[in-house]
Amino acid sequence: MPTTINGPRVNIWKSHSMLIYNVKIHTISISDDICVDRWIGTSDDTMFWLDRWTGGNTLKTSFPEMYKLERHKHCKISDRLNDGRCNWNWKEIPTTTEQLQELHMLTNGVNTFQPVAQSDRWVCNLSSDGVFHVNVLRTQIDWRNRMPGEVLIKWTHEVLLKINCFIWRAKLHRLPTARALTRRGIQLMSVLCPYCELEEEDTTHVLFRCPLASKVWEYVGHWCNIPHLQFQNAEEMVKYVTQWGTCSKKRKTLTSICYGTAWSIWKARCDWIFKKQRTMPPRLADSVKSIVFTWIKHRRDRCNISWIEWCVSPFTIM
Structure with missing residues (x-):
């Protein structure tokens, strides 16, 4: 369940899943084999700027100028994308060349998104059911670190x-x-x-x-x-x-x-x-x-x- 700890809402398991993306165990990198991605359904439970749901980075990282202009930093995808249209809520209208360039790239990147009538969820390629399991990850780590005959x-x-x-x-x-x-x-x-x-x-x-x-x-x-x-x-x-x-x-x-x-x-x-x-x-x-x-x-x-x-x-x- 999402938890509030003296600040914004934090989903503990969501943060944990994100850490798995770049984890390294000793000198063995498992990020090449493990991928934890956000699968978007209705888009009601995924944050537009702060979750990694399109591309390799969050939109906050990819479009920092647009993120600065955003009025509600924790908005959902459904708040900004509706029926193929972008519903922006800027503090001020983008005017600089860099801002206009980022806005153009951002609009083209998210305009093709179409919601699906299912709940948003995290998907992990380790398990056959697509759900992240700690014991499955532990087994993978053990086998990767195992010495011959150990x-x-x-x-x-x-x-x-x-x-x-x-x-x-x-x-x-x-x-x-x-x-x-x-x-x-x-x-x-x-x-x-x-x-x-x-x-x-x-x-x-x-x-x-x-x-x-x-x-x-x-x-x-x-x-x-x-x-x-x-x-x-x-x-x-x-x-x-x-x-x-x-x-x-x-x-x-x-x-x-x-x-x-x-x-x-x-x-x-x-x-x-x-x-x-x-x-x-x-x-x-x-x-x-x-x-x-x-x-x-x-x-x-x-x-x-x-x-x-x-x-x-x-x-x-x-």
Whole structure:
């Protein structure tokens, strides 16, 4: 809906769509592939001067002298064009050579416009229905930035956004582990894992190689009836849950379980470092069951899952 914010009316989605026209992601320009244009119907919802509806620029940009003379800057197309005639409303009559030249070009450019008995709308060539969708644009960006052999993270609605971001950071080895902090110049008393003190603490060790993490993954694998649910790193985990099984609903469930397990292990590590609270693997595995059950129960559409059945096996009720 159009919104007023201490000034003229601003259509938030319209402004957002205009930004897509010249957007660049890192060094990859997607403006050659994506076009968001204004499709004109009755012309009642499109501004004559300020919207880009004819040509590559707005009429304000193409005819600045005429825009200065315009009395109502936010007028609609239907206010200025009616039955093939131009209904101008100038502050003063154009007199200079430049003004008369712009007026002639402007009149010739818009005189051929004919309204259609449909509502004005934005049209995007990314989607088959012509409607701009953020998720479609996100998919295009991911594929354009994808390196050969790279595994894309499946952003699941059932998983909280902060957990999705956590998995993304883990895949990139960007978690604030002891090794990562040391590389950034932060002095620590020890770079060993605070839980086992056997290896340097990095993302892979904390989430997968530490005895605590290995035991938790073993418990979770037994609960899911998936033997040897162990991973070498976060990228391998993401690849596994993306390709596992043939049922999409079960695949989403396993994705939530694995993401929740990694998050719970990291949270237990932080609790030990900052609160000196040590959580045993069986209790941590039970915590994974509870957390993921809450996600799926309240974030999945038409979910009739029961806690007792969930504790027995997360897949027998799918």
